Amino acid sequence: MSFHVYNSLSKQKEPFRSLEAGVVRMYNCGPTVYQRAHIGNMRAYVFADLLRRWLEYRDFDVRQVMNITDVGHILADEDEGEDKLEEEARKTGKDPWAISAEFTEQFFRDCEALGLRTPFVFPRATEHIPEMVEMVRGLIDKGHAYQVGGNVYFDVTSFERYGRLSGNRVEDLDAGNRIAVRDDKRHPADFALWKTDPAHVMKWDTEFGPDGFPGWHIECSAMARKHLGDRIDIHTGGEDNVFPHHECEIAQSECFTGETFATYWMHTRFLQVDGGKMSKSLGNTYSLDDVRERGYEPRHLRFALLRGHYRQPLNYTWAIMDEVATALKNLDEIPLRMRRVQAGEEGAAQPQAGLDLIEAARSEFELAMDDDLNVPRALAALFGLRSALLESRLGTEAAGAGLAFLERADSVLGVIQLEEQSLEADVEALIEERQGAKAEKNWARADEIRDQLAALGIELQDSAGGVTWRRQ
Ligand code: AMP
Numbered sequence: 001m002s003f004h005v006y007n008s009l010s011k012q013k014e015p016f017r018s019l020e021a022g023v024v025r026m027y028n029c030g031p032t033v034y035q036r037a038h039i040g041n042m043r044a045y046v047f048a049d050l051l052r053r054w055l056e057y058r059d060f061d062v063r064q065v066m067n068i069t070d071v072g073h074i075l076a077d078e079d080e081g082e083d084k085l086e087e088e089a090r091k092t093g094k095d096p097w098a099i100s101a102e103f104t105e106q107f108f109r110d111c112e113a114l115g116l117r118t119p120f121v122f123p124r125a126t127e128h129i130p131e132m133v134e135m136v137r138g139l140i141d142k143g144h145a146y147q148v149g150g151n152v153y154f155d156v157t158s159f160e161r162y163g164r165l166s167g168n169r170v171e172d173l174d175a176g177n178r179i180a181v182r183d184d185k186r187h188p189a190d191f192a193l194w195k196t197d198p199a200h201v202m203k204w205d206t207e208f209g210p211d212g213f214p215g216w217h218i219e220c221s222a223m224a225r226k227h228l229g230d231r232i233d234i235h236t237g238g239e240d241n242v243f244p245h246h247e248c249e250i251a252q253s254e255c256f257t258g259e260t261f262a263t264y265w266m267h268t269r270f271l272q273v274d275g276g277k278m279s280k281s282l283g284n285t286y287s288l289d290d291v292r293e294r295g296y297e298p299r300h301l302r303f304a305l306l307r308g309h310y311r312q313p314l315n316y317t318w319a320i321m322d323e324v325a326t327a328l329k330n331l332d333e334i335p336l337r338m339r340r341v342q343a344g345e346e347g348a349a350q351p352q353a354g355l356d357l358i359e360a361a362r363s364e365f366e367l368a369m370d371d372d373l374n375v376p377r378a379l380a381a382l383f384g385l386r387s388a389l390l391e392s393r394l395g396t397e398a399a400g401a402g403l404a405f406l407e408r409a410d411s412v413l414g415v416i417q418l419e420e421q422s423l424e425a426d427v428e429a430l431i432e433e434r435q436g437a438k439a440e441k442n443w444a445r446a447d448e449i450r451d452q453l454a455a456l457g458i459e460l461q462d463s464a465g466g467v468t469w470r471r472q
């Protein structure tokens with residue numbers, strides 16, 4: 001089976017074919033940088049990373065673009081209301097530019113900690129104003145948009161396919177819709193491409209007049225076109241992005257270029273916490289730091305976020321994190337075991353013994369991932385391999401093939417600890433530092449290191465002959 005993906009546009013699984021042989025152009029809707037990304041947001045980005053890694057496993061050159069929304073995202077994802085960044089600035093008394101700079105950096109740090117491969121480019125909306133103006137102008141010229149004072153709206157009735165992605169119909173949006181109707185719109189479902197507001201802090205003087213700023217949807221259309229061209233292979237986002245955001249992106253891009261914008265649309269279902277919605281009032285919008293404070297590593301969170309199928313809602317609880325930690329420890333044992341066989345410490349006499357187990361696991365892993373990134377099934381193949389290894393002995397050749405397979409599998413999952421040495425090296429270095437601290441009678445630092453090692457599950461034993469350590 002070749003790689004198949006569920007396309008939200010056709011509502012079915014389709015074989016994946018890129019526009020250009022061997023190359024994938026992929027755009028991921030990125031964060032609005034007015035606050036720290038929470039673990040739900042991170043599910044959407046871990047999914048984008050997993051997709052990229054699987055395409056790379058399948059030898060595609062992936063041109064991945066993930067935008068940074070640093071202006072123009074209105075609170076209710078609609079036209080009326082306050083810009084998320086401006087609201088945060090008003091509430092905190094900070095400058096919106098400073099807020100976006102702070103949370104963009106924070107986002108990059110979180111991505112790195114979670115092992116997300118760096119996209120080909122992370123475009124910022126505020127650095128693409130001319131590209132947006134060019135598209136808005138083009139849409140006006142082609143009769144798909146109209147200007148009223150300093151505002152420019154997209155005319156949804158001018159695009160026949162409007163609603164194809166989300167299933168919404170313009171007629172239904174007209175009746176009883178919850179969008180506050182502005183006097184200057186021709187149709188209540190028309191959406192803003194450009195807005196003018198002298199009170200806005202992040203604003204630009206353009207051909208549409210002074211004090212303007214872009215609508216959120218046009219940002220993504222313009223940044224995708226600038227960095228990937230008129231046609232792209234894959235566009236991703238969370239399930240809430242389907243409407244209005246992605247529906248509007250399709251309308252703008254396709255009316256401007258006359259081409260099909262994205263071949264495949266892929267959407268991640270939401271992460272729930274304790275079986276319900278994450279919300280500030282419930283105090284359950286956790287960040288990576290909350291995860292760390294409870295003693296888990298970033299890779300535990302990565303595993304917790306990718307272990308479910310991306311098209312199913314996924315639940316998060318602290319109890320699940322304990323299960324995740326145990327599951328990962330079990331997976332970490334597989335490479336350890338194989339290394340012992342390679343070192344001649346255990347194993348079968350016959351070098352090829354167990355090769356069939358490795359081959360079966362690899363084949364099942366690939367079938368699962370090719371089937372619309374079925375991670376639960378792919379993980380079952382790895383856990384199945386672990387169980388099989390407990391019952392049978394591997395030969396050296398099989399252990400080598402097994403290690404090679406695990407390295408390949410983990411180039412996609414990014415969660416398994418393949419090298420035990422890294423922990424040992426860290427521990428040795430800390431013990432050495434502690435010996436130095438003791439020699440200098442810096443007892444506070446020496447105790448601190450002991451506690452730090454204890455948190456890693458390492459117990460020190462001081463004796464006349466030196467220091468030894470063991471795992472608790
Ligand atoms: P925002 O920063 O609000 O633009 O959202 C960034 C991304 O996170 C979007 O792709 C959202 O769809 C996604 N997202 C928001 N909440 C969740 C959640 N609870 N679970 C998964 N994805 C989410």
Ligand code: ZN
Pocket residue numbers: 028029030220245
């Ligand atoms: Zn977007």
